Amino acid sequence: xxxxSELEERLTRVRERIAGACAQAGRPHDDVRLVVVTKFFPAxxxxxxxxxxxxxVGENRHQEAEAKAAELADLGLTWHFIGGLxxxxxxxxxxxxxxxxxxxxxxxxxxxxxxxxxxxxxxxxDVLLQVSxxxxxxxxxxxxxxxxxxxxxxxxxxADGLRLRGLMxxxxxxxxxxxxxxxxxxxxxxxxxxxPDATWLSxxxxxxxxxxxxxxxxxxxxxxxxxxxxxSNR
Ligand SMILES: *Cc1c(COP(=O)(O)O)cnc(C)c1O
Numbered sequence: 637x638x639x640x641s642e643l644e645e646r647l648t649r650v651r652e653r654i655a656g657a658c659a660q661a662g663r664p665h666d667d668v669r670l671v672v673v674t675k676f677f678p679a680x681x682x683x684x685x686x687x688x689x690x691x692x693v694g695e696n697r698h699q700e701a702e703a704k705a706a707e708l709a710d711l712g713l714t715w716h717f718i719g720g721l722x723x724x725x726x727x728x729x730x731x732x733x734x735x736x737x738x739x740x741x742x743x744x745x746x747x748x749x750x751x752x753x754x755x756x757x758x759x760x761x762d763v764l765l766q767v768s769x770x771x772x773x774x775x776x777x778x779x780x781x782x783x784x785x786x787x788x789x790x791x792x793x794x795a796d797g798l799r800l801r802g803l804m805x806x807x808x809x810x811x812x813x814x815x816x817x818x819x820x821x822x823x824x825x826x827x828x829x830x831x832p833d834a835t836w837l838s839x840x841x842x843x844x845x846x847x848x849x850x851x852x853x854x855x856x857x858x859x860x861x862x863x864x865x866x867x868s869n870r
Contacts, residue, residue, distance in 0.1 A: 640684050646862050647672075647688055650845075654856065657849035668849055671716050671838070673859030675700065676866045679707045686711045691852070694718045694737075694857050697723045705732040711864060718804070718838075718857060720778060727751035730761045730797070730844035737764040737804040737838050737857075740780045745791045745798070752797030760797045764804040764838055765789060767823055769816045771808075778803065782823045789831045802836030802854070817851035824852065 637645075656701040657663040673694040682693055682704060685718035688790050692841050695701035696719025719731040721741045723828050729736060730751025734794075739748070765788050768779030780788055790801040807818050817839055840848025842861035849856065860866060 639681065640687075641683065642687055643684050643862065646864070647685065647690070650858055650861050653845060653861075654849065657846040660846070661850050663700050663849070668853060669859045670716045671718075671855055671857045672862050673718065673841075673857050674704070674863065675719075675859065675865050681863060682708055682713070683711065686713060692716060692735075692802075692855075694859075695722070698722075698729055702728065702732055711846075713826075716838075716857070723747055727754075731755060733761065734759070735764065735801070736760040737762050738766045739788070739792065740766045740768075740778065741784075742788060742791045745788075745795050749795035749797050752795075755797070760799055762801045762836075763792050763798050764802050764836060765792070765800075765827075765834075766804045767820070769805050769808050769811075769820060774808070782826070785823070786825055788836060789827065793831065800831060800834050802834045802838070804838040804855075806841070807839070807847075814847040814850065817844075817848050817853075821851045825842055 642767055660688050671692040671694045672690050675696050679764045692714045694716040714734040715732055716735040716737055717729050718737045721738050721744055726744045726747030727750045730748045765785055766779040768777050770777045789800055792798050805822055807816040824837055836854045837852055838855040839853040840856040841859050845856040
C-alpha cells in the first residue's frame with residue numbers, strides 16, 4: 637500500500653471516530669477540529685495530509701516544527717505548538733505557530749507576545765493554557781495548576797498579539813481518561829466564567845478522543861492513529 641493510501645485510510649477512520657463521538661454526545665459533527673500531530677514524521681507526510689484536507693497540524697519540538705513550517709509554507713497550514721516551551725524559544729515559536737497550546741507559566745508570555753507582534757502575516761497567535769490533570773508532585777508533570785489559570789489568563793489577555801482561546805490538557809497515565817476529562821470540564825467552566833472568550837478545549841489523543849469529545853473537547857490532537865507508531869526513542 638502506498639503511504640498516501642495508508643494515511644488516507646487511517647485519516648478516514650479517525651474522522652469517523654470523531655463524527656461518531658460527536659453524534660454520541662449530541663454535538664454537530666463539525667464541532668470538533670482535528671489537529672494531526674506530525675512530530676517525528678517527515679514533511680512529505682504532512683504534505684500528503686494537507687492534500688487529504690488536513691488544515692491543522694501539531695508539533696512538540698521547536699526545531700523540528702520550525703523547519704517543517706518553513707518547508708511547507710506554501711500549504712497555508714495552521715501549526716499548533718503542543719510541547720514543552722522554553723522561554724528563550726517563545727518568540728521564535730510565535731513566529732510560525734498560529735496556535736500555542738502549551739502555555740503553562742507567565743514567564744512565556746512576553747516572548748510569545750514579542751514573536752506574535754512581529755509576525756509577517758500580522759495575524760497574532762491563539763493561545764491555550766495547558767492545565768495539569770496530574771496530582772501535585774507527580775514526576776514529569778506538565779501544565780499549570782488549575783488555581784494558577786486565572787492569573788495566567790489575565791497575563792495573556794493583556795499581552796499584545798495574543799488571543800486567549802482556552803485550555804489544553806493531557807489525560808494522566810494510569811487514570812481513566814473519562815474521569816480526568818470530567819475534572820477538566822469543571823476547570824473549563826470556571827475559566828470561562830471569568831474569561832468568556834476562552835471556550836476552546838484541546839483534549840483527547842489517539843486512545844482517548846471519544847472520552848474527550850464526550851467531555852466537551854473542541855480540538856483533538858491525534859498522532860499515531862493517523863501516522864502510525866512513532867520511533868520509540870521518545
Ligand atoms: C504526541 C502528542 C499527541 C498525540 O499522541 P497520539 O497518542 O500519538 O495520538 C497529543 N498531544 C500531545 C501533547 C502530544 O505530545
